[in-house]
Amino acid sequence: MMDIVAPQENVVRVRFAPSPTGHLHVGGARTALYNYLYARKNNGIFVLRIEDTDAARSTRESYEGILRGMRWLGLEWDEGPDIDGPYGPYVQSARSVLYHSEADRLLREGAAYRCFCTASELDAMRAAQEARGEAPKYDGRCRARSAGAVEEKLAAGAPHVIRFMMPSGGETRFRDVVRGDFAFGNAELDDFVLIKSDGRPTYNYAVVVDDAHMRISHVIRGDDHISNTPRQVRLYDALGYRLPKFAHLPMILGADKTRLSKRHGATAIDAYRDLHYLSDAMVNYLALLGWSFDGKRELFTFKALIEAFSLKRVSSNPAVFDTGKMEWINAEHFKMLPPAEKLELVSEVLEEEGLLPPAFEVDLSRPVDLKLVAGTEPLRVDTIDAAKKSFARELPRLALIIEVLGNRLKLLRDVRELMGYFYTDDFHRDENAVRRHLASKETGSRLDALALAYENLQYFDRASVEETLRGLADRLGIESGELIHPCRVALTGKTVSPDIFWVITLLGKAKTVERLRAAAATAAAPTAPKDE
């Protein structure tokens, strides 16, 4: 028990201490991340502690959601509610004996006292103070109760709280790793509650007791806690605990520079996972929100982040959460993924979208050369999880489609829009594109001619496909673009796509001819063409 007062000096122990009253949001995740990075960088311990002292607002779902979010991000904790350690339990509702024994100590030493004021009494007090133009704060009226009077109340079972006896004068000082020195006048602080009348500890009290008893060496948290810190410092002092180092992180704001909230769109980490962001990209972006390496380098793998991270490079000004930048980072991370991983990820999304298994099968005229798809790295479809499923035979083609799509695929959530037409006839068609490229008689007959040429093509590989189209354009005496553009709209419903010859090849002869003819019919139709 006494060694609590003198924790091991050199071991870095940090914690993330969410209250299970909502989602893991980006601000919380960023705090968790910085703690995690700091721990890993310094061979320290990362503790997850659940602060569920608010009985009314804490929920099981929230608790599970937070753990899920952290695991998705890859922020594995060393000690926590589900991983016991030397200083558990790691859920505050299971630590009440400790809070009470420490409170009793404070009571005995005269550093705290019992307060029997009722809610209405406190309201009246505050109202009076405000009427007088004073700052509302507890006036300490219960400090003076005699021991006898307290005993009497207690015996009568009167509800009460335990309050901290704040020194009325002097200053409380502490140093913050990112912002430097602070000094607060004690007169600003009042006798705050330690133990609520329901027997549970308040945040400011429990956080101190737990951080001390869990040997937390660095308290890394949002700067909304700066104003709480002097109270906590007084508590550390009264309890005889050694002070940890503090590092307060700047807030994360929405586009209008106010505190990030639901109004600004998705704030829950879960939402970004559901949007198919890569967790490493998310982590990379979050890391940059309030921290920089050298002002130049911005792309980091998780591992590189651990290596690069430092609390000294945390900035003190709040940061606006910018999804545009996050999307760029996501795209960069996606680019770096090995082909096998892209295949795995994309097939998952396709399956989720109901596009896999495909609505129609395509037999490529030649077997797909996986070496070509995977570049130098050998792509082994048989090692891929999804390959065990019903659409395993589609994977080689999918790998090629992904390759051909290249950097156009930046966000997994765009999978349907970018490659849906390879998997279903029910793909999105851009009406403007149809009107612009598929609305003339000449176009109709040209597409028919192209369909015929392809129908007669023996080897439907990319080279022959290109040769056929360009040859036809020559014979027709038109630019190949005049064939390519309507063809693209006919096959994909859009004016943009990857290399058209790859699209044709990967769509296969039968589908290509079918769509070409259908488009030719629409184009030749006398009235304005309409899809659906």
Place this chain on the structure above:
RNA sequence: GGCCCCUUAGUCUAGUGGUCAGGACGCUUGGUUCUCAGCCAAGAAUCAGGGGUUCGACUCCCCUAGGGGCUACCA
């Protein structure tokens, strides 16, 4: 109201008394091309305002403004 924090382009940031104020996202223009993405090249855009201190302020001090936090038997 009181106390506290923050302020470099639209956004994230580098900077720590003398720099042409650097990088990135986004944006604009040009190149590559069957479109788009990508890539390459170029470009527009910033020290919140006002006072000091100093030979010299983005950098130090003060004030103002704006934003944020705490001031709960929320965390």
